[in-house]
Amino acid sequence: MTLSQKSTAISIQDVHLSFGSTKVLTGVNLEIKAGEFFAFLGPSGSGKSTLLRAIAGFGPRPRGKILVGDRDLAGLPPWERNVGMVFQSYALWPHMTVRKNVAFGLVEKKAPQKEINEKVEAALSLVGLLDYAERMPSQLSGGQQQRVALARTIVVEPDVLLLDEPLSNLDASLRVQMRRELLALQRKLGLTTIFVTHDQEEANTTADRMAVLDQGVVQQVGTPQMLYDHPENLFVANFLGTANILEGNMVKGPEGSSIILKTGEQIAIDSSILGQGNLVLRPQNIMVRPENANTALRGKISHREFLGGQVRYLIDVADTQMVVDQSHSIDQPVMEIGAEVALDINRNSGVFLPQKEVTDAA
Amino acid sequence: MTHQSAGAAPARRRLTDVLFPKLSGTVLAAIFIATLLFGFLILPVAKVIYVAFVDPQTGGLTLQNFGDFFSSALFRESFFNSFYVSAMSVVLASVFALPLAYITSRFEFSGSMLIQSLGFIPLIMPPFVGAIAMQLLFGRNGTFNLLLANMGINIPFMEGLNGVILVQSVHYFPFILINLSASLRNIDRSMEESAQNLGAHGLRLFRRVVFPLAAPGYLAGASLVFIKVFDDLGTPLLLNVNNMLAPQAYLRISSIGISDPMGYVISFILVAFSVFSLWASFLLMRGKDYATTQKGGGGLSRRKLSTKENIAAYSIVVLILLLVLSPHIALALLAFGTIWSYSPLPDGYTLENFSTMFSQSGVYIKNTLVYAGLAALIDVILATAIAYIVLRTKIIGRQWLDYMATAALAVPGVVLGIGYLRTFNDLEVPLVGKPLASWWVIIMVALTIRRLPYALRACTAALQQVSISLEEAAESLGATRSSTIRRIVVPLMSGGILAGFVTSFATAAVELSATIMLVSTDQDAPLAYGIYLFMQSPSGRGAGAALGIFAVIIVAAGTLLAQYIIDRDRKKRTGER
Numbered sequence: 005m006t007l008s009q010k011s012t013a014i015s016i017q018d019v020h021l022s023f024g025s026t027k028v029l030t031g032v033n034l035e036i037k038a039g040e041f042f043a044f045l046g047p048s049g050s051g052k053s054t055l056l057r058a059i060a061g062f063g064p065r066p067r068g069k070i071l072v073g074d075r076d077l078a079g080l081p082p083w084e085r086n087v088g089m090v091f092q093s094y095a096l097w098p099h100m101t102v103r104k105n106v107a108f109g110l111v112e113k114k115a116p117q118k119e120i121n122e123k124v125e126a127a128l129s130l131v132g133l134l135d136y137a138e139r140m141p142s143q144l145s146g147g148q149q150q151r152v153a154l155a156r157t158i159v160v161e162p163d164v165l166l167l168d169e170p171l172s173n174l175d176a177s178l179r180v181q182m183r184r185e186l187l188a189l190q191r192k193l194g195l196t197t198i199f200v201t202h203d204q205e206e207a208n209t210t211a212d213r214m215a216v217l218d219q220g221v222v223q224q225v226g227t228p229q230m231l232y233d234h235p236e237n238l239f240v241a242n243f244l245g246t247a248n249i250l251e252g253n254m255v256k257g258p259e260g261s262s263i264i265l266k267t268g269e270q271i272a273i274d275s276s277i278l279g280q281g282n283l284v285l286r287p288q289n290i291m292v293r294p295e296n297a298n299t300a301l302r303g304k305i306s307h308r309e310f311l312g313g314q315v316r317y318l319i320d321v322a323d324t325q326m327v328v329d330q331s332h333s334i335d336q337p338v339m340e341i342g343a344e345v346a347l348d349i350n351r352n353s354g355v356f357l358p359q360k361e362v363t364d365a366a
Numbered sequence: 367m368t369h370q371s372a373g374a375a376p377a378r379r380r381l382t383d384v385l386f387p388k389l390s391g392t393v394l395a396a397i398f399i400a401t402l403l404f405g406f407l408i409l410p411v412a413k414v415i416y417v418a419f420v421d422p423q424t425g426g427l428t429l430q431n432f433g434d435f436f437s438s439a440l441f442r443e444s445f446f447n448s449f450y451v452s453a454m455s456v457v458l459a460s461v462f463a464l465p466l467a468y469i470t471s472r473f474e475f476s477g478s479m480l481i482q483s484l485g486f487i488p489l490i491m492p493p494f495v496g497a498i499a500m501q502l503l504f505g506r507n508g509t510f511n512l513l514l515a516n517m518g519i520n521i522p523f524m525e526g527l528n529g530v531i532l533v534q535s536v537h538y539f540p541f542i543l544i545n546l547s548a549s550l551r552n553i554d555r556s557m558e559e560s561a562q563n564l565g566a567h568g569l570r571l572f573r574r575v576v577f578p579l580a581a582p583g584y585l586a587g588a589s590l591v592f593i594k595v596f597d598d599l600g601t602p603l604l605l606n607v608n609n610m611l612a613p614q615a616y617l618r619i620s621s622i623g624i625s626d627p628m629g630y631v632i633s634f635i636l637v638a639f640s641v642f643s644l645w646a647s648f649l650l651m652r653g654k655d656y657a658t659t660q661k662g663g664g665g666l667s668r669r670k671l672s673t674k675e676n677i678a679a680y681s682i683v684v685l686i687l688l689l690v691l692s693p694h695i696a697l698a699l700l701a702f703g704t705i706w707s708y709s710p711l712p713d714g715y716t717l718e719n720f721s722t723m724f725s726q727s728g729v730y731i732k733n734t735l736v737y738a739g740l741a742a743l744i745d746v747i748l749a750t751a752i753a754y755i756v757l758r759t760k761i762i763g764r765q766w767l768d769y770m771a772t773a774a775l776a777v778p779g780v781v782l783g784i785g786y787l788r789t790f791n792d793l794e795v796p797l798v799g800k801p802l803a804s805w806w807v808i809i810m811v812a813l814t815i816r817r818l819p820y821a822l823r824a825c826t827a828a829l830q831q832v833s834i835s836l837e838e839a840a841e842s843l844g845a846t847r848s849s850t851i852r853r854i855v856v857p858l859m860s861g862g863i864l865a866g867f868v869t870s871f872a873t874a875a876v877e878l879s880a881t882i883m884l885v886s887t888d889q890d891a892p893l894a895y896g897i898y899l900f901m902q903s904p905s906g907r908g909a910g911a912a913l914g915i916f917a918v919i920i921v922a923a924g925t926l927l928a929q930y931i932i933d934r935d936r937k938k939r940t941g942e943r
Contacts, residue, residue, distance in 0.1 A: 062559055082562040089563045095556035099578040108574075109564030153560075160564060 007126055011038035011194045012073040012163040014059070019068035021051075021058060021220075028054045029066065029220045036198065041190050043207040044200045046217035047243070055217070056166050056200045060089045072163050083112075088162030092169040094153040096141035102128070102152050103137040109160035127159035130189065147178050154186075158193065165190070165197040171206060183210050204244050208232070216240050234355060241284045241355070248285040248326045254278045254356055263356065267322040269300050271349055275356040282357045287329040289353035292317060292339065293346045301347040308341055319345065391848055396755050396767060399748055403770040407815050410785025411637065411777055417788060418630035431627040440609065441628070445635070448611040451530050451602075452595040456542075456588050458535035462686050463542035463587070469679050471550040474670050477683050486540045488690050491921065492876035492894060493537035494600030495914040496693025498901050500524060500533050501605070502706055503696045509710040529605045534595045536690045541594070542587035549583025550576075582651050589647035593640050597778035599879035600894070604901055611636060612780050616883065624787050633781040640776040694918070700911035707904070719908035723900075727913055729889060730896030733806070734875050737892050741813035742871035745821035746863050748814075753825040753859075754851065758834075768822070775819045782812055783883025804886035812884055813874040820873065821866035828862020829855070861935030865928045872924025876917050893917055 014036040021029040029051045036042045044052035057063045059070055061082035070077045077085050096105050106127055110120045128134045131151035141149055150170065157165065170186065171179045187210050190197045201207050207214050208228040216223045216231060216239070224236045235241035238249060252265040254275050262272040263283050273283060303321035314329045315338055328347065332338070339345065421428040435441045466485055470478040488496075503509045504523035511520050523532055553576060561575045599612040608617060615632035622628075671679060701719050703712025752767045774782075790802035798805055832855060840850045856863070878894040885891045888899070893913060900910025 060559075060563055062562075081567060082559070083565045083567045085563075087563070089560070091556040091560055093554060093556050095554065095560035097557060097561075097575060097579070108561065108566070112565035112570070156560075156564070 007123065007130070007158060007193065008161055010161070010163070012196050013038040014164055014196060014198070015069070015071040016055075016059075017069040017071070019055070019058065019066045019070065021054060021064060021066040023064060027220055029058070032068070032220075032222055034215055034222065034225065036196060038196055039194045041187065041197050041199065041210060041212045043211035043214035044198060044217060045202070045204060045207040045211075045214050045243075047202055049219075050217040051220040052200045052202075052217045053168055054220075056089075056168055056198060059164075059198070060087050060166055061085050075163075086160070086163050087166060088157035088160060088164070089166040090150075090153045090157050090168065090170055092172060094141075094149045094173070096149055096152055096156075098141055100141075101137065102133065102139050102141065102144070105141065105152060106137075106156045106159050108156065113160065123159050124155075127155040130158070130192075131155045146174050147182060150174065150182060154189070158189075158195070163196070165195045167197065167199045169200055169202070171201070171203075179206075186210065208244075216243060218243070235284060235357075237357060238282060238284075241357070246287050246327050248287065248290070250283040250285065250324070251281075252283060253280055254283075254358075260351065265322060269322055271300055271354075272351050273349070273354045273356060274351050277356060277358045280359045282359075284355040284357060285326075285349065285353070287316065287327045288314070288331075289350065290326070290328045291348040292319070292328055292330055293348050301349070303345060303347060305339055305341050305343050305345060308338070310338065315339075319347065321347065392755055392759050393761055395751050396759075396761050396764065399751060399755075399767055400770070402748070403767070403815075406786075406811055407770065407774055407777070407782075410782065410789045413789050414630050414633045414781055414785045415637065417627065418634040420627070422625060422627050431631045435628060435631045441614065441632075444609050444611050444614045444632075447527055447607075447609050448596055451527050451534070451610060452592045454527075454531045455534040455538065455595045456591050458531060459539035459542050459591050460584075460588065462535065462539040462690060463546060465682050466686060467543050467546040467550055469683060471547050472669065473679070475676070475679055477680055480687070481683060484687050484691065485543055487694065487922075488537050489540045491537070491693060491697075491914075491918045492600065492878065493533055493598065494604045494878060494894075495876070495897055495917060496537065496697060497529070497533045497601050497604040498907060499693050499696035499700050499911065499914075500536075501529065502700060503692055504532065505529075507707075512710050524605070526607060530602050530607050530610070533601050533605065533693070534598065535591075536693060537601075538591045538594055539690065541590045542584065545583040545587035545590075546580060547583075549580045552583075553579050585650050586647055589643045593643045596639055597636055597780070597879070599778075599780050599882065600898070603882075604898065612778065612879070615780050615784065619784055619787065619883065624784070624791065629784055630788075633778075633784050636778045636781055637776065640778060644776055697911050697914050697918070700907060701915045703908065719912040722909040723912035723916070726909065727893070727896045727900075730891055730893045730913070731916070733891060734893035737806075737810045737813055738871045738874040740810050741817060741874045742821070742867045744814045745818050745870045746825065746867045748818060749821035749825040749866055750829075750856065750859065750863055752822055753829045754855065757826070757829050758837075768826075771822050772819050774815050777816075779812075779816060779877065779879030779881075780883060782816065783880040786812060786880075786884060803884070806890040809881050809884045809890065809892065812880040813877055816877060816880055817870040817874045821870045824862050824866030824869060825859065828859040828866075831862075832858045861931055861938075865931045865935075868924045868928040868931065872921045872928070875920050875924075 014034075016032055016034040016036075019029055019032040020027070032055060044055060046052045054063060058066045059072075059077070061077065061080060065079070072085075072087065077087070097108070100108070103124055106124045107120050110123060115123070124137075125134060128137055131154055133148060133151050133155065136144065136148065136152075141152065144152065150173075167186070171182055174182055183206060186199075199207075199211065211228060213225065213227050214231065215225045218239050224231055224240045226234075231240060232244050235244065235247075241247040241249070250263070250265055250271075252263040252271075254261055254263045254273070254277065256278055260272060261275045261278065262270050263275075264270050271283070301321055303319040303326065305317050306320050306325065307318035309316040310332075312332070314331050317328045317330065317339065319326050319328055326347070330336075418431055419427050419429065421430055436445075466481050469475050470481050501508060501524050504521075505511070506520065506522070506525070508524070510523070514520065522528055557575060557579060558571060561571050566574060597612060599616055602608070602610045602613045603616065608614065611632050615629045615636070618626050618629040618632070699712055700706060702715050702717070704714040704716050704718075706712040748771070752771055755761060756764050756768050786808055787803050790808060791804075793802040794800070795802050795805050795807075802808055836858065837850050837854055840854045841847070845853065875892075876894050877892075878898065881892055881895055882898065885895050891899070894917070897910050897913050897917065900906035900913060
């Protein structure tokens with residue numbers, strides 16, 4: 005017997021939630037498509053786990069609607085939701101064997117014994133642990149426990165799958181392997197999956213789309229690449245990778261738009277929006293040139309980190325310090341600390357965020 | 367300098383080493399302690415067990431004594447009663463402990479502090495002290511039945527075995543409460559949530575997940591209660607219930623004499639049951655360390671109570687607490703009351719009992735302070751040495767010191783008392799002119815052996831917290847082993863040692879079951895025996911209760927002090943980091 009495949013969309017509509025007087029989620033709206041692998045990404049305390057738990061029916065009851073397919077989950081207790089959740093700690097019951105752990109949900113559904121046996125075997129072989137069925141959870145490694153927790157959840161054929169920081173309890177090397185396995189399993193089952201993480205690399209490598217949360221508010225939704233290249237606010241820009249933020253005034257000139265920094269330097273940058281704001285520059289989008297090049301920005305290397313594939317320079321520019329990454333190859337010399345350099349920026353490699361956008365989010 | 371002599375005559379040195387091994391101080395200490403434990407614990411208990419299998423006429427080995435035991439209707443009844451009382455005490459203690467543990471650990475309940483502080487008070491009173499007081503509240507002519515008599519109802523709370531069960535379960539239920547609360551608190555929230563996520567809730571959730579996870583803690587507490595009740599002598603004796611095993615052993619030895627084999631057969635059964643239940647609970651617990659709170663877990667899940675549920679929870683908690691605190695309430699009434707007989711409450715209130723008590727029982731109090739003080743002092747010295755030997759040396763067989771000392775837990779006081787009588791009765795103490803078995807020192811020795819496991823746990827825990835690198839640092843700066851122990855180890859262990867002293871002292875001060883066997887004259891009697899004597903006559907009850915209050919205060923003060931020392935120590939430790 006194989007586990008049935010189904011894909012159900014999730015719609016989160018204007019969800020608010022507070023613990024006592026502390027607001028944890030404010031006006032969350034998200035449309036997660038059927039079969040999508042979706043990530044909630046944010047720092048700790050951003051409300052991402054709270055939102056996931058609210059979908060599963062744990063924690064205080066939120067205001068707003070949570071629809072799975074066309075079913076509103078509001079007010080339903082956790083055991084009537086058919087929403088599968090894998091806990092960060094795996095939460096395997098130590099007094100039951102792997103088989104009994106996996107069979108638990110089917111026993112609760114009063115499935116016939118024959119069906120239970122078949123489905124448990126199917127789920128265990130799906131995660132490659134059929135040979136471990138009679139072991140106790142304490143006899144398994146972290147990665148194996150994680151697989152059992154997954155099998156235990158998918159065996160009941162839930163409408164959606166929720167993963168709470170699924171990789172955080174694993175070793176770094178295992179994490180990479182496990183996230184590929186997770187993704188492969190999700191693709192195979194076609195199960196709509198939400199995955200909570202504070203690790204942008206995890207989200208970037210696995211998620212079809214993701215929502216970045218901060219202070220209970222969804223900051224931006226989109227594909228990992230879109231969020232990285234076109235952040236809509238400073239939080240997203242800073243949270244996803246390293247960003248240089250330069251404050252200034254965007255003006256229109258005869259040769260196109262350019263930003264004038266507080267210290268007077270002028271950098272030519274394409275932008276349809278004008279006025280006060282911040283320019284976001286990724287470190288790898290800046291080129292370091294010898295000092296005599298004809299550019300507006302000049303600085304002095306104050307610190308250098310050799311990272312193998314690239315060299316990261318901290319460069320004192322005007323009244324700030326900029327991070328610049330230069331890719332490294334065997335024939336390219338590394339610049340010395342204390343060297344005077346010029347910075348070259350392509351017109352189209354920066355993102356300008358006008359001032360009001362910053363306050364809009366809060 | 368040293369390398370010149372290092373090569374000289376190694377063969378000769380090796381020879382002298384073999385002929386006269388240089389025993390280090392720790393080895394000598396280990397041998398001394400092993401001898402003490404062997405002489406005052408292993409030997410007497412082995413003697414008791416041996417005598418149980420010896421034909422008193424011929425001196426040959428036999429099973430006849432056991433045949434005699436089981437062919438006597440009284441002994442069969444006693445055996446059954448002891449078993450029944452122990453089992454029922456576990457049931458009743460569970461009835462008290464389960465709701466308290468569940469309410470405090472799984473709900474947001476404002477009365478939790480109340481339970482945590484008041485719920486453990488019963489343990490600080492020796493059970494036999496409360497027995498008489500309970501009779502005045504719940505006995506045939508006690509407060510409750512006098513009040514109920516108007517309605518023509520009489521509830522036999524305290525009749526025969528019921529009384530023992532009630533007193534014992536009120537006294538020992540905190541063992542279940544402590545263990546069960548701890549294991550309920552150790553269940554991570556995600557354990558329950560994942561079950562709910564997979565469709566389980568309510569009673570099924572409790573039965574399939576919560577209870578199995580808490581069961582090891584419950585069993586640990588329950589087996590402790592079972593064995594404590596099974597071994598206890600004081601309570602049935604004071605309630606005049608003699609058809610149980612421990613009182614039978616005492617009565618046989620004290621009335622027929624130490625050559626009567628029945629006392630030994632009973633002792634063997636008591637020891638066998640102790641060992642069996644400790645072993646069984648060890649087997650059940652093995653590999654079931656279900657502490658599930660872990661990294662990334664959600665911690666405890668405490669549910670909020672509605673107003674109605676809150677009222678219900680408070681009613682249950684207050685009712686149980688009133689019941690389990692009733693011995694203290696009754697004891698206070700008895701101690702401060704004038705005459706309390708055939709009336710719901712004493713006729714009047716007075717301090718006279720206390721003056722009677724102090725004028726008559728000065729010797730008991732003095733004896734108790736001497737016995738318990740000496741016993742506790744010796745306990746912490748032995749315990750520190752054992753802890754050091756076990757944790758810090760490589761002496762072969764060092765674990766056995768720990769096992770031997772801890773084995774005292776499985777030896778009922780009555781059995782140790784009988785063992786001492788049998789073993790040391792012919793051993794005349796020089797200069798004193800009486801056998802060791804009836805010299806006051808033997809009472810102190812019995813207390814030392816019985817309380818050694820408590821002191822040992824405290825000292826072992828204290829030493830485990832002293833990092834070995836602190837000692838190595840001292841040694842690398844030139845300190846010898848003995849001066850490292852004196853200047854580094856013992857000062858760092860001082861909190862644990864002090865806590866061990868106080869615990870040993872407080873519990874030794876109210877010990878009855880071993881001492882009652884060993885007291886040969888009233889002049890040598892400790893406080894607990896004094897209470898026992900007072901309680902024999904109705905006129906002495908007031909003074910006995912006053913002495914009981916005194917005992918409770920000693921134990922309570924000791925417990926608080928030990929707790930304070932441990933807390934202060936922990937704060938100091940964490941503050942230093």
